[in-house]
Amino acid sequence: MNKQTRATAIKLFALTFFLSFAGCVTTGPGGKKSFMVIGSGQEVEFGKGINEEILKETELLDDSLWQAYINEVGQKIVAVCDRKDIVYHFAVIKSDQINAFALPGGYLYFYTGLLKKMDNEAQMAAVVSHEISHVVARHGMKRLQTAMIAQLGYAIVFGSESSQLTEAAVGIGMTLVFSGYSRSAEREADSYGIQYMTQVGYQPEGAVQMFEVLAAAGERDPNSFEKLVASHPETKERISLARQQIAQMAPLPENLTFSKDRYQTMKARLK
Numbered sequence: 001m002n003k004q005t006r007a008t009a010i011k012l013f014a015l016t017f018f019l020s021f022a023g024c025v026t027t028g029p030g031g032k033k034s035f036m037v038i039g040s041g042q043e044v045e046f047g048k049g050i051n052e053e054i055l056k057e058t059e060l061l062d063d064s065l066w067q068a069y070i071n072e073v074g075q076k077i078v079a080v081c082d083r084k085d086i087v088y089h090f091a092v093i094k095s096d097q098i099n100a101f102a103l104p105g106g107y108l109y110f111y112t113g114l115l116k117k118m119d120n121e122a123q124m125a126a127v128v129s130h131e132i133s134h135v136v137a138r139h140g141m142k143r144l145q146t147a148m149i150a151q152l153g154y155a156i157v158f159g160s161e162s163s164q165l166t167e168a169a170v171g172i173g174m175t176l177v178f179s180g181y182s183r184s185a186e187r188e189a190d191s192y193g194i195q196y197m198t199q200v201g202y203q204p205e206g207a208v209q210m211f212e213v214l215a216a217a218g219e220r221d222p223n224s225f226e227k228l229v230a231s232h233p234e235t236k237e238r239i240s241l242a243r244q245q246i247a248q249m250a251p252l253p254e255n256l257t258f259s260k261d262r263y264q265t266m267k268a269r270l271k
């Protein structure tokens, strides 16, 4: 086998290996399915790698009560969500940025800058549900797999060294994870999020309040990849979609809560 044939064989093996995980998985409420070629195991490995990089660069909030609080709310929502084949990790980052994000594999982060803007637990739960929904819907992984297939296909046709190929895949992964989701992905995460938060007992109106608070916080930092603080026309659309969805959910269960008192106690600790 000459060098070129061997390189081609390696790439074909890589592609076959990659595609061997292919299958339809549940990616949303109501048994919604999507075709995924990257399995959960690979996704978790990938997420873990990025998470290690994140932890080198960020300072977690040094308050075990807050870390336990975000985890408690997060796990409560995970229990009703449509993806439970991975372990979810929730943490608070000490930073004035008004932001939150979810890495593939279930690593979710919330900035103190965002938490200080929230007024009740239902608003925070709306953000937490939204981030969980990105992981449930595999939004990041869907973009990564499209790009990786294109890259592998390109490499097989035109040939390139496999080290370059790996480098390219990692490069694509990092860029995609940090380049933000599409508008339709955001809409999907909003919609799933509202369902999940209501299922665990929060007032879905908290999601509308969350959008309003973040819209008032101003334009989105162009460096942040999560579009929670979006442009005004976009936020207006999200609010109206949320209102429509909530209206369709009527009659809402009784005893839904905003849990304001508990949140205010926790918020006071952030000062």
Ligand SMILES: [Zn+2]
Binding pocket: 130, 134, 181, 186, 189, 226, 227, 228
């Ligand atoms: Zn989002």
